[in-house]
Amino acid sequence: MMWVDILLVAQSFGQMVESFDKQLLLSVNGSDSLFLDRVVRTLTHGATWIPLYLSLFYLVLNNNSTVRKVLYVVGAAALCYLLAGAVDDGIVKPTVARWRPTHDPEIGLLVDIVDGYRGGKYGFFSAHAANTFSIAILFSWIVRSRLLSATLVIWSLVNCWTRLYLGVHYPGDILVGLTWGFLVACGVYYLYYRLTRDMDFGRKLSSTQSTVTGYHRIDCNIPVSVFTFTLLFALLKACLI
Numbered sequence: 001m002m003w004v005d006i007l008l009v010a011q012s013f014g015q016m017v018e019s020f021d022k023q024l025l026l027s028v029n030g031s032d033s034l035f036l037d038r039v040v041r042t043l044t045h046g047a048t049w050i051p052l053y054l055s056l057f058y059l060v061l062n063n064n065s066t067v068r069k070v071l072y073v074v075g076a077a078a079l080c081y082l083l084a085g086a087v088d089d090g091i092v093k094p095t096v097a098r099w100r101p102t103h104d105p106e107i108g109l110l111v112d113i114v115d116g117y118r119g120g121k122y123g124f125f126s127a128h129a130a131n132t133f134s135i136a137i138l139f140s141w142i143v144r145s146r147l148l149s150a151t152l153v154i155w156s157l158v159n160c161w162t163r164l165y166l167g168v169h170y171p172g173d174i175l176v177g178l179t180w181g182f183l184v185a186c187g188v189y190y191l192y193y194r195l196t197r198d199m200d201f202g203r204k205l206s207s208t209q210s211t212v213t214g215y216h217r218i219d220c221n222i223p224v225s226v227f228t229f230t231l232l233f234a235l236l237k238a239c240l241i
Contacts, residue, residue, distance in 0.1 A: 019171040022107050029167040030112025031102070036165075037114045038238035042232075044128070044162035051154065052230060055223040056139065063215045069199065071138025073142060076192040080138050083184045084130035088177070098124035101167045111167035119168035126169045132156035132185070137185035142192070144211040145220040151227050156181075158231075 031037070042048055060073045100123035101111045136152035143149075160178070163169040167178075211217055 002023045003153050018174070021170045022101070022104075024171050025164065025167065025169075026100055026107065026110055028171075030114065030162050030165060035238050038241055039234050040162045041115055041117070042234040042237055043158060044166060048230060048234065049059060049155075050224050052223060055226040056135075059143070059215065059219050059223060062219055069196070072192060072196055074156040076138060076142070077135060079188050079191075080134040080181075080184055081131055083188070084134040084181050085127040088125055088127045088130055088180070093120075093122040093124060096124045097122050098173075101170060114166050117166060117168070119166075123169050123173050124176070126160065126163055126173045126177035128158070128159045128163050129169075129174045131180040132159045133178045133181030134188070137182055138189055138192075142187045142213060143215045143220060144213045145215065145217065147224055148220045151224045155227055157193075 055072070056077075060070055064073065098122065099105070099108075100109060100119050102118035103112060103121050104111075133153075133156040136149070136156045139152055140149035156178075160174045163174065164171065166206045208217070211220065
C-alpha cells in the first residue's frame with residue numbers, strides 16, 4: 001500500500017512539473033516583434049556559428065605545438081558533440097517521445113510559431129543546449145581563460161533562449177540538455193586529462209601573457225570577438241531583411 005501511495009504522489013508531482021513547464025514556456029515563447037523573430041531565426045541556425053567554431057579551431061591550432069596535441073583537443077570536442085547531441089537525437093528523443101511544444105496536442109495551438117518553423121516531432125531533451133554547453137565547459141577547462149569561458153557559456157545560453165523563443169523546447173528540455181552537456185564535458189575532460197597529463201602543454205610565458213594551460217590570452221580574445229561580431233551580424237541582418 002505504501003508503494004502505491006508513493007507512486008501516486010510521484011505521478012501527481014510529475015503532472016505538476018509538466019504543467020508548470022508548459023506554462024513557463026508559454027510565458028517566454030515568441031513576441032510581437034518581427035525584428036526579434038528575425039534575430040532569433042539567425043542565431044538558432046547552426047551555420048551562423050561556423051565562424052565561432054573556426055576561431056576555436058584556430059585557437060587550438062595556434063597554441064599546441066604538435067599535431068598530436070591538436071588532435072587530442074579536436075577529438076575531445078568531437079566526442080562531446082557525439083555524446084551530447086548524437087545520443088540525444090538518435091536514442092533519447094525517439095525513446096522518450098515527448099512532443100515538442102509546437103507539436104503538442106495540448107498547447108500546440110497556443111505556441112507562437114515563427115516563420116512556420118516547428119522542428120521535429122520530439123524535443124526531449126534539447127540537443128542545442130547539450131551540444132553548446134558541453135563545448136563551452138570543455139574549452140573552459142582546457143583553455144582556462146575566464147573571458148573565453150564566460151563568452152562560451154553566454155553563447156550556449158543564447159542558443160537555449162532561441163529554442164524557448166521559437167517554442168521548439170520546454171524549459172525542462174533545456175535544463176536536462178544543459179545538465180547532460182555538463183556531465184558529458186566532465187567525462188570527456190577527465191579522459192582528455194588522463195591521456196595528456198604527462199604531455200608538456202605549458203609555455204614559458206608570464207601569467208599576463210598566457211593562461212595556466214599555456215594558451216595565449218591574446219588568442220583567447222579571438223573567439224570572444226567573433227561571438228560579438230556574430231551577434232552584431234544577426235542584428236544587422238534583421239534590420240536589412
